Amino acid sequence: GNSVTQMEGPVTLSEEAFLTINCTYTATGYPSLFWYVQYPGEGLQLLLKATKADDKGSNKGFEATYRKETTSFHLEKGSVQVSDSAVYFCALILDSGGYQKVTFGTGTKLQVIP
């Protein structure tokens, strides 16, 4: 079956530090890859996506590159802010005969301290 593995949190960083949250996946087929962010008390929001190998998704200073050879989609940001504190979910979406499933990682809590 499909699965997504991401690093456990919480990750605690000082403001302006570099962020990496690792995400690897297994899938039968060619999935699209996503990062979702969940701010405290809110639902999930799409942060960025990549639909094929070597694509780079980017948004709000965050980036992730779809690496088929390493089955990875690591999230990076060069300089984090306190407002980036949230839970980040790596996910894959795979269409199978018109039936779509989203598989999530367990989420990584990021805490950015001033």
Added chain:
Amino acid sequence: GAVVSQHPSRVICKSGTSVKIECRSLDFQATTMFWYRQFPKQSLMLMATSNEGSKATYEQGVEKDKFLINHASLTLSTLTVTSAHPEDSSFYICSARVWGATEAFFGQGTRLTVV
């Protein structure tokens, strides 16, 4: 981007009562809606997938008689937790998909507390 509205955001109910959660796609027609449950410190768990006008498909281990899902129109799906018990307390999130799109759009989530 597409907006999915989920209501209520928080609900507290007594054990044995039923609770209905609504999920609406505000500016698009959602051919498929998904319902997830999030346990503390765990990932989202897919409960069921519903296509407009047809019965929902439940994931293994999810009681279909307890978690009733209705997808009566292209913009509305409801999840009813029947005879709720404290172990049903959780964060429930819906998402909606437009036919042909790669991403899913999520509601704000509902925090259910059963006392």
